[in-house]
Amino acid sequence: MRHGTATGGDTVTLQFDGSPVTARKGETIAAALVANGLLAQGRARTGEPRGVFCGMGVCHDCLVTVDGRAGVRACMTKAADGMRIGPQAGRPDVRTGGTDLAPLPAAPLAEEAVDLLVVGAGPGGLAAALAARRAGLTVLVTDERPAPGGQYYKQPATEGLTADGQALQGAKLIAEARGAGIALRDDTLVWGAFREEAGLVVGVYRQGVAGYIRPRTLIVATGAYEQPGVFPGWTLPGVMTTGAAQTLLRSYGVTPGQRVLVAGNGPLNLQVAVELLRAGAEVVAVAEAAPAPWTRAATGAAMMAAEPALAAAGLRQLAVLAAKCVPVLWGHRLARVDGTDRATDAVLTGPAGAERRFAIHAVCVGEGFSPVNEIARLLGCEHRVRGDGATARLEAVRDDAGGTSQPDVFVVGEAGGFGGAHIAMAQGRLAGAEAARRLGHSVPEDAEARRLLARHRRFQAILWRVFAADDPGLSRADDDTPVCRCEGVALGVLRRTIAAEGVADLPTLKRLTRAGMGRCQGRYCMPRLATLVGRPAVEADFPTPQVPLRPVPVAALAVEKPEWGGHKRALLPPFPPLADTAPLGIAEAPVVVVGAGIAGLSTALFLARAGVEVVVLDRGHPNGRASGGNAGSLHGQLLSFDHGAKAEGDGGAAARTLPLQRESIDLWMALERETGRDLEIKLTGGLMVAEDERALAWLGDKTRVERAQGIECHVIGAAELRALEPALDERFVGAAYCPQEGKINPLVATQAVLDAAKAAGARVFPLTDVTAIERDAAGFAVHTQRGVIRAGRVVNAAGGFASRVGRMLGVEVPVFGAPLQMVVTEAVEPLVTCLVAHADRHLTLKQAANGNLIIGGAWTAGLDPVHHHPRPLRASIEGNLWVAQHVVPALRKLTVLRTWAAMNINIDGAPILGEHPAVPGFFNAVTSNGYTLGPIVGRITADLIRHGEAGRDLAPFSIARFKTAPEATRP
Numbered sequence: 001m002r003h004g005t006a007t008g009g010d011t012v013t014l015q016f017d018g019s020p021v022t023a024r025k026g027e028t029i030a031a032a033l034v035a036n037g038l039l040a041q042g043r044a045r046t047g048e049p050r051g052v053f054c055g056m057g058v059c060h061d062c063l064v065t066v067d068g069r070a071g072v073r074a075c076m077t078k079a080a081d082g083m084r085i086g087p088q089a090g091r092p093d094v095r096t097g098g099t100d101l102a103p104l105p106a107a108p109l110a111e112e113a114v115d116l117l118v119v120g121a122g123p124g125g126l127a128a129a130l131a132a133r134r135a136g137l138t139v140l141v142t143d144e145r146p147a148p149g150g151q152y153y154k155q156p157a158t159e160g161l162t163a164d165g166q167a168l169q170g171a172k173l174i175a176e177a178r179g180a181g182i183a184l185r186d187d188t189l190v191w192g193a194f195r196e197e198a199g200l201v202v203g204v205y206r207q208g209v210a211g212y213i214r215p216r217t218l219i220v221a222t223g224a225y226e227q228p229g230v231f232p233g234w235t236l237p238g239v240m241t242t243g244a245a246q247t248l249l250r251s252y253g254v255t256p257g258q259r260v261l262v263a264g265n266g267p268l269n270l271q272v273a274v275e276l277l278r279a280g281a282e283v284v285a286v287a288e289a290a291p292a293p294w295t296r297a298a299t300g301a302a303m304m305a306a307e308p309a310l311a312a313a314g315l316r317q318l319a320v321l322a323a324k325c326v327p328v329l330w331g332h333r334l335a336r337v338d339g340t341d342r343a344t345d346a347v348l349t350g351p352a353g354a355e356r357r358f359a360i361h362a363v364c365v366g367e368g369f370s371p372v373n374e375i376a377r378l379l380g381c382e383h384r385v386r387g388d389g390a391t392a393r394l395e396a397v398r399d400d401a402g403g404t405s406q407p408d409v410f411v412v413g414e415a416g417g418f419g420g421a422h423i424a425m426a427q428g429r430l431a432g433a434e435a436a437r438r439l440g441h442s443v444p445e446d447a448e449a450r451r452l453l454a455r456h457r458r459f460q461a462i463l464w465r466v467f468a469a470d471d472p473g474l475s476r477a478d479d480d481t482p483v484c485r486c487e488g489v490a491l492g493v494l495r496r497t498i499a500a501e502g503v504a505d506l507p508t509l510k511r512l513t514r515a516g517m518g519r520c521q522g523r524y525c526m527p528r529l530a531t532l533v534g535r536p537a538v539e540a541d542f543p544t545p546q547v548p549l550r551p552v553p554v555a556a557l558a559v560e561k562p563e564w565g566g567h568k569r570a571l572l573p574p575f576p577p578l579a580d581t582a583p584l585g586i587a588e589a590p591v592v593v594v595g596a597g598i599a600g601l602s603t604a605l606f607l608a609r610a611g612v613e614v615v616v617l618d619r620g621h622p623n624g625r626a627s628g629g630n631a632g633s634l635h636g637q638l639l640s641f642d643h644g645a646k647a648e649g650d651g652g653a654a655a656r657t658l659p660l661q662r663e664s665i666d667l668w669m670a671l672e673r674e675t676g677r678d679l680e681i682k683l684t685g686g687l688m689v690a691e692d693e694r695a696l697a698w699l700g701d702k703t704r705v706e707r708a709q710g711i712e713c714h715v716i717g718a719a720e721l722r723a724l725e726p727a728l729d730e731r732f733v734g735a736a737y738c739p740q741e742g743k744i745n746p747l748v749a750t751q752a753v754l755d756a757a758k759a760a761g762a763r764v765f766p767l768t769d770v771t772a773i774e775r776d777a778a779g780f781a782v783h784t785q786r787g788v789i790r791a792g793r794v795v796n797a798a799g800g801f802a803s804r805v806g807r808m809l810g811v812e813v814p815v816f817g818a819p820l821q822m823v824v825t826e827a828v829e830p831l832v833t834c835l836v837a838h839a840d841r842h843l844t845l846k847q848a849a850n851g852n853l854i855i856g857g858a859w860t861a862g863l864d865p866v867h868h869h870p871r872p873l874r875a876s877i878e879g880n881l882w883v884a885q886h887v888v889p890a891l892r893k894l895t896v897l898r899t900w901a902a903m904n905i906n907i908d909g910a911p912i913l914g915e916h917p918a919v920p921g922f923f924n925a926v927t928s929n930g931y932t933l934g935p936i937v938g939r940i941t942a943d944l945i946r947h948g949e950a951g952r953d954l955a956p957f958s959i960a961r962f963k964t965a966p967e968a969t970r971p
Contacts, residue, residue, distance in 0.1 A: 026158040057145075143185070190203065217435045277320065564842065592780070595797035598934030604938075819902065823855040830847065
């Protein structure tokens, strides 16, 4: 509902779902729709209606289409006259409708240099920018919101709204920043951050155009987002965070409904309840989880003494609520919200468990905060785990000035840990001054800011003792309650998966259920998932943030790049010691496999099925490295860089591997039948497209080589290509078609092999680092941080790290780590059927069963310079996306959800299989194109261990083909 009337020249007219809607100029689409009673604005992937939830662009529940453009966040987009708006479908159909989301860049993405970039135009960011500018730095401040001020200093955005004292303070600070010559750039999404040799690079997106900022120093002032608990009905339209309701009210004069319940924990709820009353809403109750403050009288008195003005403001709010007969129910929590297409009733539970029901139009929930810390984490700033249970979160390790473990990155305010606006402003002043000092400017010490910081920290500590309340965790949720809002994954599914698969880590739970893999990248569900698999102890227990940090149009980042100079053979990252030193509980085994990826687990499966006792050791979790990061292609034909001038050697090694690929695909299908699991295997056929007659002739030569190896592959013309894949660009004159190619879901397939291996008797030990292998006449002593295990035979299935295992035994295994990237788009209705590749350019493209488009093609990734794990390079992201949209133009209508990288393998185009001639009992099971070949590599290795032969000629795959491999000294 609107507070006041929108009339005359201050209004615009929109259409929503075909019906006219009146909006005030300056309102966001979300505010306009809520004002007109349209709380259901978008659709979840599962089809349920969704509406405004966070109000700050984090949750992506309010997605709408605008003039044919999908994926528009209604809460972050200004309404304009004549807009045609519709609900965002769970999976849009871009074959028959939709508009490109951004123009293709006409040139390389622009780069802008600045002394200091401040991300976040809230109190902390603005204070930091002013301090730095006054010290002489050039300063740019970006903010994702439509206007500066942040959550605390929300500014009125429409005519006729009266700013209160808090907003006026913000307006003064904003004016000071502009007057000081600080560039304030709103509506600017920071989608990525990179640490390169030349310094920091920050990716931004604004008004359809992407680019980069190169700051000498970065201050992260991105604040926090509200983290309400999980309860039945929390995804219904009409349920929103308290902050979202306050944004609607303060910036746009809109209340979420006439009858509103405010529930949760903390003083913000009281403030918003009072503001709703003053705007004309009926607040049916305020439910506060903490007990009444007069039960903690000494703490209340201490709060009054620490900061009398702020404490008095809280008392005035309680007085206003009492005067309006609004019940403040201390010790009560929101238990559930009922309704079908929107919230209609809310149920509270009190200290004795008694329920109270309220008929409502909206529910505002504020139960805690999580820092927006992804930028700092991407840049390697150290974080520590804080909180317990469902509130477990990462907070930046920083000093009073926001200085982090990285000297060019500061984190101020709630981006590093919740503390309120006054702490953020004091810390911002200190950070801006210190940033200037580090860039060579002389800046006096700001003693007043340090005093304010200390004072407000004391006040906040006392305040949260007054509002201390137990965390309910997931106790309010039932099995049908979705824990992951984006993917619609319910609590019951999570619990059954954990029980059935023995899941003990967040990444595995993500892979098996897709929880945390949606648009919000797990920001809401990760703390809940953590309670299900055990409290995280260190940063590495949390999933790594991925770029883009928010969905970005494919077209905005698509820039043509040079594509091939051979695989980048990266130095392998160092491994820090593992903390788990609990004894293995096993002293010996006939066979020890090093590596729990698909090759190692397949080896264990076939050995265990034959009755061989086998132990698998992995430094991480099974499927946690290259196999788990695989794009899931089942390759039957040669890749474009495995034939001709681009191929390793003469391409013969890759060609000789083709029969193994065909056989391994058959074995994958057999494993699907045997395990009774849906591995999402589809032999859709594979296309390698050609843009001209030269490329078509090259494909003809390639297919002759493939047919000589028993692969069904032939060249088709343009008409047949169109019939197979109408979504491909019309520029293509033909393709090589291999009906034996397809796709698989590695997220579930490796788990199925793991389960089958364990069911057959294999023992798998995660978080077990093989530190040395010694050899004697009796076999091998495999040393780990959890003890020594003796083995008769050792299998090296360590993938990109196989060379390290070889060196432990004094032999060179010529395997190089080659980090490669993958990209995934939002889900859409079926767009492409086949596995698509390009004859001249690096591309693999396919559509997963859930509708996401997965884009790869061996584009080089790098190693994170701090944590040393594989990470996509911005040039590869741009180039990969350019090729993808060049082949399938409809991709320009989609956003990129995330990118990731994994340590692939570079050998010579063929696997290394078999017993090492210089080290009897030491077997290599290492291959590039590893996911396709995983099962056959495992079966061959098992046959060699059991019988000494595999019924086939393995000479082309022996390590002996590398003439320079040194001999080991025999014992």
